[in-house]
Amino acid sequence: MISLKLAKFGFILLSVILYIKAYSILKDKHNQFNKLLQYSGWRNLNELIFIKHTSKMYYLQNLIKTTKDRNKSKQKIRCLTVYLGCTYAxxxxNLFSxxxxxIQICQKKMNEENDLINGCLFTEELINIxxxxxxPLATLMKRAMDDLDxxxxxxxxLQIRTYMISPHLGKIENELGDLTEQILSRNDISSYIWILNTLDKFLKNIMIDINYDTSKYCKFVPFDTNYLWNEWNQEYKTVIDQGFKLIFFKFLTKKMKNYIQTVIIQKYFQLGFKFDPITEETFVPTPKELIKLELEFKATDEEPPMPISIETH
Structure with a gap:
C-alpha cells in the first residue's frame, strides 16, 4: 500500500517537474522572440505589403510589436517565419534572374559566337559565383528561417510537413553545391555545355516551386524581376562610356558580391541572427545579450579562390 502511494506521489512529482521545465522553456522562447523583435532590421523589410496565413492577412508593423501574451507570440512567430520566407524568396x-x-551569355559565347575561350572562362566565373x-547565402537564409521557427x-x-521556402533553400544549398563540384574539362567542351544546361534547368524548376509558394503566402510590392539586371547593365555602360576597360562578367561578380553582402547585413544580422564561424551555425540571441550588430561577413576586393575542379590537360 505504501509502495503504491509512493508511486502515485512520484508520478505527481515528476509531472510537476516536467510542467515547470516546459513552462520555463516556453518562457525563455517567448523572451527570446521579443528580444529578436528589438533589432532594427525588422522595421526595414519593405518588399511586402502583407502575408497570408490561415486565410488571414498579416502586416509587418503588427507582427513586430512585442507582446506579453504567449498565444499571440506563437502566432507572430509562425507569421514572421512566413514573412521571412517571402523576403528571402x-x-x-533577384539573384536567379x-x-x-x-547563363544565356555563356551559352551564346559557346554556341552562336563559337567563342570557346571566353565561353569557358565565363562559365567558370559563373560557377565560382x-x-x-x-x-552559402541559401544556407544562411534557411538556418535563419529554421531558428525563428x-x-x-x-x-x-520538426513535423513531417514542411513549411514554405525553407525546403527550397535547402535544395539550392545541396543540389547547387553538388553541381558546382562537378569537374570541368577544357579538353571536353561538352562538360561546359552540360553544366550550363543543367544549371538553367535547375533554376527554372526551383523558381516554379518558389513562385508557387509565394503566390499562396506573399503579397509583394510590385517590382520588376529584371530590375537589378537592367540597373547593372546601365551602370556598366556608363563606366565603359567613360573610357574605363572592364570585363562585363568581372563587373557582374563584384555587383553580386556587394548585393549579397547587403542582404546578409540587412536581412540576417540586423534581424538579430548570429553566426558562429567555428561551428557555422546560426542562433538566436538570448534575452540577456546586448543588442549589437555582428558583421562576420566582410567586404574585400581580393579575388576569391577558385573552388571548382578544372582539367586542363
Whole structure:
C-alpha cells in the first residue's frame, strides 16, 4: 500500500517537474522572440505589403510589436517565419534572374559566337559565383528561417510537413553545391555545355516551386524581376562610356558580391541572427545579450579562390 502511494506521489512529482521545465522553456522562447523583435532590421523589410496565413492577412508593423501574451507570440512567430520566407524568396528571385541572364551569355559565347575561350572562362566565373556566394547565402537564409521557427511551441521544421521556402533553400544549398563540384574539362567542351544546361534547368524548376509558394503566402510590392539586371547593365555602360576597360562578367561578380553582402547585413544580422564561424551555425540571441550588430561577413576586393575542379590537360 505504501509502495503504491509512493508511486502515485512520484508520478505527481515528476509531472510537476516536467510542467515547470516546459513552462520555463516556453518562457525563455517567448523572451527570446521579443528580444529578436528589438533589432532594427525588422522595421526595414519593405518588399511586402502583407502575408497570408490561415486565410488571414498579416502586416509587418503588427507582427513586430512585442507582446506579453504567449498565444499571440506563437502566432507572430509562425507569421514572421512566413514573412521571412517571402523576403528571402524575393532575394532568390533577384539573384536567379541575374544568373539566368549570365547563363544565356555563356551559352551564346559557346554556341552562336563559337567563342570557346571566353565561353569557358565565363562559365567558370559563373560557377565560382554560385559556389562562393549563392550556396552559402541559401544556407544562411534557411538556418535563419529554421531558428525563428524553432521558437514556436510546435515547430514546423520538426513535423513531417514542411513549411514554405525553407525546403527550397535547402535544395539550392545541396543540389547547387553538388553541381558546382562537378569537374570541368577544357579538353571536353561538352562538360561546359552540360553544366550550363543543367544549371538553367535547375533554376527554372526551383523558381516554379518558389513562385508557387509565394503566390499562396506573399503579397509583394510590385517590382520588376529584371530590375537589378537592367540597373547593372546601365551602370556598366556608363563606366565603359567613360573610357574605363572592364570585363562585363568581372563587373557582374563584384555587383553580386556587394548585393549579397547587403542582404546578409540587412536581412540576417540586423534581424538579430548570429553566426558562429567555428561551428557555422546560426542562433538566436538570448534575452540577456546586448543588442549589437555582428558583421562576420566582410567586404574585400581580393579575388576569391577558385573552388571548382578544372582539367586542363
Amino acid at each position: 524575393n532575394v532568390i528571385n 541575374i544568373i539566368s541572364n549570365m 554560385i559556389s562562393l556566394l549563392i550556396v 524553432l521558437l514556436h511551441i510546435k515547430p514546423l521544421a
